[in-house]
Ligand SMILES: NC(=O)c1ccc[n+]([C@@H]2O[C@H](COP(=O)([O-])OP(=O)(O)OC[C@H]3O[C@@H](n4cnc5c(N)ncnc54)[C@H](O)[C@@H]3O)[C@@H](O)[C@H]2O)c1
Protein backbone atom coordinates (compact mmCIF):
# COMPACT_ATOMS: atom_id res chain seq x y z
CA UNK A 294 0.00 0.00 0.00
CA UNK A 295 1.29 3.50 -0.89
CA UNK A 296 2.32 5.56 2.18
CA UNK A 297 -0.02 8.34 3.28
CA UNK A 298 1.28 11.62 1.85
CA UNK A 299 1.94 14.43 4.32
CA UNK A 300 0.08 17.56 3.24
CA UNK A 301 0.73 21.13 4.46
CA UNK A 302 -2.37 23.31 4.86
CA UNK A 303 -1.82 27.04 5.26
CA UNK A 304 -4.56 28.78 7.27
CA UNK A 305 -4.36 31.97 5.18
CA UNK A 306 -5.66 35.34 6.34
CA UNK A 307 -6.16 34.94 10.12
CA UNK A 308 -9.15 37.32 10.16
CA UNK A 309 -10.90 35.35 7.41
CA UNK A 310 -12.55 31.93 7.34
CA UNK A 311 -9.28 30.04 6.78
CA UNK A 312 -8.81 29.27 10.51
CA UNK A 313 -12.51 28.26 10.77
CA UNK A 314 -12.08 25.83 7.88
CA UNK A 315 -8.95 24.39 9.50
CA UNK A 316 -10.63 23.68 12.83
CA UNK A 317 -13.63 22.12 11.07
CA UNK A 318 -11.42 19.88 8.95
CA UNK A 319 -8.97 18.91 11.70
CA UNK A 320 -11.28 16.23 13.10
CA UNK A 321 -12.19 14.68 9.74
CA UNK A 322 -10.44 11.62 8.31
CA UNK A 323 -8.37 11.98 5.14
CA UNK A 324 -6.13 9.64 3.19
CA UNK A 325 -3.11 11.76 4.08
CA UNK A 326 -1.43 13.22 7.17
CA UNK A 327 -2.48 16.86 7.54
CA UNK A 328 -0.11 19.48 8.93
CA UNK A 329 -1.95 22.74 9.61
CA UNK A 330 0.28 25.83 9.47
CA UNK A 331 -1.31 28.50 11.66
CA UNK A 332 -1.10 30.45 14.88
CA UNK A 333 -2.22 28.09 17.65
CA UNK A 334 -4.02 30.83 19.63
CA UNK A 335 -6.01 31.80 16.54
CA UNK A 336 -7.15 28.21 15.93
CA UNK A 337 -8.00 27.65 19.60
CA UNK A 338 -10.06 30.87 19.72
CA UNK A 339 -11.82 30.06 16.45
CA UNK A 340 -12.64 26.54 17.63
CA UNK A 341 -14.15 28.00 20.80
CA UNK A 342 -16.21 30.50 18.81
CA UNK A 343 -17.57 27.67 16.70
CA UNK A 344 -18.09 25.28 19.61
CA UNK A 345 -15.68 22.76 18.14
CA UNK A 346 -13.24 20.64 20.15
CA UNK A 347 -9.76 21.14 18.74
CA UNK A 348 -7.28 18.36 19.23
CA UNK A 349 -4.14 19.09 17.25
CA UNK A 350 -0.77 17.98 18.65
CA UNK A 351 2.34 19.92 17.77
CA UNK A 352 3.81 18.78 14.48
CA UNK A 353 6.60 16.26 14.95
CA UNK A 354 8.41 15.68 11.62
CA UNK A 355 9.72 12.25 12.65
CA UNK A 356 6.26 10.93 13.59
CA UNK A 357 3.25 9.89 11.55
CA UNK A 358 0.33 12.02 12.75
CA UNK A 359 -3.09 12.07 11.04
CA UNK A 360 -3.40 15.76 11.94
CA UNK A 361 -1.00 18.15 13.63
CA UNK A 362 -0.24 21.84 14.01
CA UNK A 363 2.88 23.65 12.95
CA UNK A 364 2.60 26.82 15.03
CA UNK A 365 3.72 30.03 13.37
CA UNK A 366 2.84 33.04 15.54
CA UNK A 367 0.87 36.02 14.29
CA UNK A 368 2.50 39.17 15.70
CA UNK A 369 -0.80 40.98 16.42
CA UNK A 370 -3.98 39.78 18.14
CA UNK A 371 -6.55 38.56 15.63
CA UNK A 372 -10.25 39.48 15.61
CA UNK A 373 -12.46 37.63 13.10
CA UNK A 374 -13.42 39.88 10.20
CA UNK A 375 -10.95 42.64 11.16
CA UNK A 376 -8.02 42.92 8.80
CA UNK A 377 -4.66 44.01 10.16
CA UNK A 378 -1.80 44.52 7.67
CA UNK A 379 0.64 43.96 10.55
CA UNK A 380 -0.24 40.26 10.29
CA UNK A 381 0.47 40.12 6.55
CA UNK A 382 4.05 38.89 7.03
CA UNK A 383 2.66 36.05 9.13
CA UNK A 384 0.43 35.02 6.20
CA UNK A 385 3.47 34.97 3.93
CA UNK A 386 5.49 33.07 6.54
CA UNK A 387 2.89 30.28 6.44
CA UNK A 388 3.28 30.05 2.67
CA UNK A 389 7.07 30.17 2.82
CA UNK A 390 7.27 27.37 5.38
CA UNK A 391 4.86 25.16 3.45
CA UNK A 392 6.66 25.80 0.20
CA UNK A 393 10.10 25.15 1.67
CA UNK A 394 8.78 21.89 3.11
CA UNK A 395 7.40 20.83 -0.27
CA UNK A 396 10.65 21.67 -2.05
CA UNK A 397 12.63 19.71 0.56
CA UNK A 398 10.34 16.68 0.26
CA UNK A 399 9.03 17.06 3.83
CA UNK A 400 5.50 17.60 2.46
CA UNK A 401 3.97 15.93 -0.58
CA UNK A 402 1.85 18.96 -1.41
CA UNK A 403 0.58 22.26 -0.06
CA UNK A 404 -3.05 23.33 0.17
CA UNK A 405 -3.81 26.99 0.73
CA UNK A 406 -6.76 28.55 2.54
CA UNK A 407 -7.61 32.04 1.25
CA UNK A 408 -5.54 35.14 1.80
CA UNK A 409 -6.64 38.78 1.60
CA UNK A 410 -4.52 40.07 -1.26
CA UNK A 411 -5.32 43.73 -0.55
CA UNK A 412 -4.04 43.50 3.05
CA UNK A 413 -0.71 42.05 1.97
CA UNK A 414 -0.36 44.96 -0.46
CA UNK A 415 -1.42 47.36 2.29
CA UNK A 416 1.52 46.00 4.29
CA UNK A 417 3.84 47.11 1.51
CA UNK A 418 4.37 43.74 -0.18
CA UNK A 419 3.41 43.55 -3.85
CA UNK A 420 1.18 40.46 -4.00
CA UNK A 421 -1.25 39.54 -6.77
CA UNK A 422 -1.97 35.95 -5.73
CA UNK A 423 -0.56 32.67 -4.46
CA UNK A 424 -0.09 31.59 -8.06
CA UNK A 425 2.30 34.40 -8.90
CA UNK A 426 3.94 34.36 -5.44
CA UNK A 427 4.79 30.67 -5.58
CA UNK A 428 6.08 31.03 -9.15
CA UNK A 429 8.40 33.82 -8.04
CA UNK A 430 9.54 32.01 -4.88
CA UNK A 431 10.43 28.89 -6.91
CA UNK A 432 11.99 30.89 -9.76
CA UNK A 433 9.49 29.32 -12.15
CA UNK A 434 9.22 31.60 -15.17
CA UNK A 435 5.72 30.48 -16.12
CA UNK A 436 2.88 28.80 -14.25
CA UNK A 437 -0.80 28.33 -15.09
CA UNK A 438 -3.85 28.77 -12.88
CA UNK A 439 -6.44 26.06 -13.46
CA UNK A 440 -9.70 25.53 -11.61
CA UNK A 441 -11.30 22.11 -11.49
CA UNK A 442 -15.01 21.74 -10.76
CA UNK A 443 -17.22 18.78 -11.58
CA UNK A 444 -16.17 17.57 -15.02
CA UNK A 445 -14.84 20.97 -16.04
CA UNK A 446 -11.24 22.20 -15.95
CA UNK A 447 -10.69 25.86 -16.77
CA UNK A 448 -7.16 27.22 -17.18
CA UNK A 449 -6.30 30.88 -17.63
CA UNK A 450 -3.92 32.50 -20.10
CA UNK A 451 -3.73 35.58 -17.85
CA UNK A 452 -4.45 35.76 -14.12
CA UNK A 453 -4.55 38.73 -11.76
CA UNK A 454 -4.20 41.83 -13.88
CA UNK A 455 -6.48 44.71 -14.81
CA UNK A 456 -8.78 43.98 -17.74
CA UNK A 457 -7.19 46.86 -19.65
CA UNK A 458 -3.84 45.02 -19.52
CA UNK A 459 -5.20 41.69 -20.80
CA UNK A 460 -4.93 42.18 -24.60
CA UNK A 461 -1.22 43.02 -24.41
CA UNK A 462 -0.63 39.91 -22.27
CA UNK A 463 -2.32 37.60 -24.79
CA UNK A 464 0.84 37.09 -26.80
CA UNK A 465 1.66 34.22 -29.10
CA UNK A 466 4.48 33.14 -26.77
CA UNK A 467 2.22 33.22 -23.70
CA UNK A 468 -0.44 31.06 -25.39
CA UNK A 469 2.17 28.56 -26.60
CA UNK A 470 3.84 28.27 -23.18
CA UNK A 471 0.50 28.05 -21.39
CA UNK A 472 -0.70 25.23 -23.64
CA UNK A 473 2.56 23.32 -23.23
CA UNK A 474 2.24 23.50 -19.43
CA UNK A 475 -1.42 22.44 -19.45
CA UNK A 476 -0.68 19.54 -21.80
CA UNK A 477 2.33 18.37 -19.77
CA UNK A 478 0.66 18.60 -16.36
CA UNK A 479 -2.56 16.96 -17.53
CA UNK A 480 -0.49 14.07 -18.82
CA UNK A 481 2.03 13.76 -15.99
CA UNK A 482 0.04 14.84 -12.95
CA UNK A 483 -3.55 14.00 -13.95
CA UNK A 484 -2.79 10.85 -15.95
CA UNK A 485 -4.61 11.96 -19.12
CA UNK A 486 -2.82 10.25 -22.01
CA UNK A 487 -3.71 12.70 -24.78
CA UNK A 488 -5.30 15.86 -23.38
CA UNK A 489 -7.82 17.67 -25.52
CA UNK A 490 -7.74 21.41 -24.83
CA UNK A 491 -10.28 23.91 -26.17
CA UNK A 492 -8.99 27.47 -26.53
CA UNK A 493 -11.24 30.52 -26.25
CA UNK A 494 -10.88 33.64 -28.34
CA UNK A 495 -10.33 36.98 -26.65
CA UNK A 496 -12.91 39.08 -28.47
CA UNK A 497 -16.66 38.63 -29.03
CA UNK A 498 -17.27 35.94 -31.67
CA UNK A 499 -13.56 35.16 -31.55
CA UNK A 500 -12.87 38.40 -33.37
CA UNK A 501 -15.51 38.00 -36.14
CA UNK A 502 -12.86 37.31 -38.80
CA UNK A 503 -10.82 40.32 -37.70
CA UNK A 504 -13.71 42.81 -37.64
CA UNK A 505 -13.93 42.70 -33.82
CA UNK A 506 -10.25 42.44 -32.97
CA UNK A 507 -7.18 40.77 -34.46
CA UNK A 508 -5.69 38.89 -31.47
CA UNK A 509 -7.25 35.64 -32.68
CA UNK A 510 -5.74 35.95 -36.16
CA UNK A 511 -2.37 37.38 -35.23
CA UNK A 512 -1.59 35.62 -31.94
CA UNK A 513 -3.91 32.84 -30.79
CA UNK A 514 -4.29 30.95 -34.09
CA UNK A 515 -0.53 31.04 -34.87
CA UNK A 516 0.23 29.81 -31.33
CA UNK A 517 -2.24 26.97 -31.83
CA UNK A 518 -0.61 26.03 -35.12
CA UNK A 519 2.79 25.84 -33.42
CA UNK A 520 1.71 23.65 -30.51
CA UNK A 521 -0.42 21.41 -32.73
CA UNK A 522 2.71 20.75 -34.81
CA UNK A 523 4.35 19.63 -31.54
CA UNK A 524 1.55 17.09 -31.05
CA UNK A 525 -0.52 18.97 -28.48
CA UNK A 526 -4.26 18.35 -28.83
CA UNK A 527 -5.41 21.96 -28.71
CA UNK A 528 -8.04 23.57 -30.91
CA UNK A 529 -9.73 26.95 -31.36
CA UNK A 530 -9.94 29.84 -30.99
CA UNK A 531 -13.61 29.38 -30.22
CA UNK A 532 -16.15 32.10 -29.38
CA UNK A 533 -16.23 32.11 -25.59
CA UNK A 534 -20.00 32.59 -25.32
CA UNK A 535 -20.75 29.13 -26.74
CA UNK A 536 -17.53 27.36 -25.77
CA UNK A 537 -18.95 26.25 -22.43
CA UNK A 538 -22.04 24.57 -23.88
CA UNK A 539 -22.33 20.82 -23.23
CA UNK A 540 -21.98 19.95 -26.92
CA UNK A 541 -18.70 21.87 -27.25
CA UNK A 542 -17.31 20.47 -24.01
CA UNK A 543 -17.99 16.85 -24.93
CA UNK A 544 -14.69 14.96 -24.80
CA UNK A 545 -12.70 18.02 -23.74
CA UNK A 546 -10.20 17.73 -20.89
CA UNK A 547 -9.70 21.45 -20.32
CA UNK A 548 -10.67 24.87 -21.57
CA UNK A 549 -8.12 27.65 -21.86
CA UNK A 550 -9.79 31.00 -21.17
CA UNK A 551 -7.97 34.20 -22.04
CA UNK A 552 -8.66 35.99 -18.76
CA UNK A 553 -9.88 35.50 -15.18
CA UNK A 554 -13.49 36.60 -15.59
CA UNK A 555 -13.97 34.93 -18.94
CA UNK A 556 -13.45 31.46 -17.49
CA UNK A 557 -13.94 31.50 -13.73
CA UNK A 558 -17.55 32.77 -13.51
CA UNK A 559 -18.63 29.83 -15.66
CA UNK A 560 -16.81 27.31 -13.50
CA UNK A 561 -17.90 28.90 -10.21
CA UNK A 562 -21.51 29.14 -11.39
CA UNK A 563 -21.53 25.37 -11.69
CA UNK A 564 -19.23 24.39 -8.84
CA UNK A 565 -18.66 27.19 -6.29
CA UNK A 566 -18.00 25.58 -2.95
CA UNK A 567 -16.67 22.33 -4.43
CA UNK A 568 -14.12 23.51 -6.99
CA UNK A 569 -10.34 23.46 -6.60
CA UNK A 570 -7.70 25.87 -7.79
CA UNK A 571 -4.50 24.09 -8.84
CA UNK A 572 -1.28 25.70 -9.98
CA UNK A 573 0.21 23.97 -13.01
CA UNK A 574 3.87 24.21 -13.93
CA UNK A 575 5.29 24.51 -10.41
CA UNK A 576 7.99 22.10 -9.23
CA UNK A 577 5.69 21.25 -6.30
CA UNK A 578 2.00 20.37 -5.94
CA UNK A 579 -0.26 23.22 -4.79
CA UNK A 580 -4.03 23.24 -4.64
CA UNK A 581 -6.41 25.74 -3.10
CA UNK A 582 -10.00 26.68 -2.45
CA UNK A 583 -12.27 28.34 -5.01
CA UNK A 584 -13.38 31.12 -2.66
CA UNK A 585 -11.97 34.07 -0.77
CA UNK A 586 -11.61 35.09 2.85
CA UNK A 587 -15.37 35.62 3.47
CA UNK A 588 -14.65 38.09 6.27
CA UNK A 589 -18.40 38.37 6.91
CA UNK A 590 -18.52 34.74 8.06
CA UNK A 591 -15.28 34.42 10.05
CA UNK A 592 -15.88 33.09 13.56
CA UNK A 593 -19.62 32.56 13.08
CA UNK A 594 -22.22 31.66 10.48
CA UNK A 595 -22.53 28.70 8.19
CA UNK A 596 -19.49 28.11 6.02
CA UNK A 597 -18.97 25.51 3.36
CA UNK A 598 -15.87 23.33 3.84
CA UNK A 599 -16.44 21.55 0.50
CA UNK A 600 -13.83 23.39 -1.54
CA UNK A 601 -11.05 22.94 1.03
CA UNK A 602 -11.96 19.25 1.34
CA UNK A 603 -11.87 18.90 -2.44
CA UNK A 604 -8.54 20.75 -2.59
CA UNK A 605 -7.14 18.37 0.01
CA UNK A 606 -8.45 15.30 -1.78
CA UNK A 607 -6.93 16.45 -5.07
CA UNK A 608 -3.60 17.28 -3.39
CA UNK A 609 -3.50 13.82 -1.80
CA UNK A 610 -4.34 12.23 -5.14
CA UNK A 611 -1.71 14.22 -7.05
CA UNK A 612 0.91 13.60 -4.35
CA UNK A 613 0.27 9.89 -4.74
CA UNK A 614 1.10 9.92 -8.47
N1 LIG B 1 -7.40 31.31 -2.78
C1 LIG B 1 -7.37 32.57 -2.35
O1 LIG B 1 -6.49 32.98 -1.61
C2 LIG B 1 -8.49 33.52 -2.76
C3 LIG B 1 -9.46 33.16 -3.69
C4 LIG B 1 -10.46 34.09 -4.04
C5 LIG B 1 -10.45 35.35 -3.45
N2 LIG B 1 -9.48 35.64 -2.53
C6 LIG B 1 -9.44 36.94 -1.82
O2 LIG B 1 -10.46 36.96 -0.85
C7 LIG B 1 -10.83 38.31 -0.60
C8 LIG B 1 -12.34 38.44 -0.63
O3 LIG B 1 -12.79 38.14 -1.95
P1 LIG B 1 -14.29 38.16 -2.44
O4 LIG B 1 -15.12 38.95 -1.47
O5 LIG B 1 -14.28 38.51 -3.86
O6 LIG B 1 -14.76 36.65 -2.41
P2 LIG B 1 -15.20 35.66 -1.22
O7 LIG B 1 -15.15 34.29 -1.81
O8 LIG B 1 -14.41 35.89 0.01
O9 LIG B 1 -16.71 36.04 -0.90
C9 LIG B 1 -17.75 35.99 -1.88
C10 LIG B 1 -19.04 35.53 -1.21
O10 LIG B 1 -18.99 34.13 -0.99
C11 LIG B 1 -19.16 33.84 0.41
N3 LIG B 1 -18.26 32.72 0.72
C12 LIG B 1 -16.96 32.61 0.39
N4 LIG B 1 -16.45 31.45 0.84
C13 LIG B 1 -17.47 30.80 1.46
C14 LIG B 1 -17.57 29.54 2.13
N5 LIG B 1 -16.54 28.69 2.25
N6 LIG B 1 -18.77 29.20 2.67
C15 LIG B 1 -19.83 30.02 2.56
N7 LIG B 1 -19.79 31.23 1.93
C16 LIG B 1 -18.62 31.62 1.39
C17 LIG B 1 -18.79 35.12 1.16
O11 LIG B 1 -19.40 35.18 2.42
C18 LIG B 1 -19.27 36.18 0.17
O12 LIG B 1 -20.65 36.38 0.33
C19 LIG B 1 -10.11 39.15 -1.65
O13 LIG B 1 -8.94 39.72 -1.08
C20 LIG B 1 -9.69 38.14 -2.70
O14 LIG B 1 -8.56 38.50 -3.42
C21 LIG B 1 -8.51 34.77 -2.17
Ligand SMILES: N[C@H](C(=O)O)[C@H](O)COP(=O)(O)O
Nearest residue numbers: 422423424425570581583584
Ligand atom coordinates in the same frame (compact mmCIF):
# COMPACT_ATOMS: atom_id res chain seq x y z
N1 LIG C 1 -8.25 33.68 -8.93
C1 LIG C 1 -8.57 32.81 -7.86
C2 LIG C 1 -10.05 32.63 -7.73
O1 LIG C 1 -10.78 33.48 -8.18
O2 LIG C 1 -10.46 31.66 -7.13
C3 LIG C 1 -8.09 33.37 -6.55
O3 LIG C 1 -8.01 34.75 -6.58
C4 LIG C 1 -6.91 32.72 -5.98
O4 LIG C 1 -5.76 32.98 -6.68
P1 LIG C 1 -4.39 32.48 -6.07
O5 LIG C 1 -4.50 31.01 -5.94
O6 LIG C 1 -3.39 32.88 -7.08
O7 LIG C 1 -4.24 33.20 -4.78
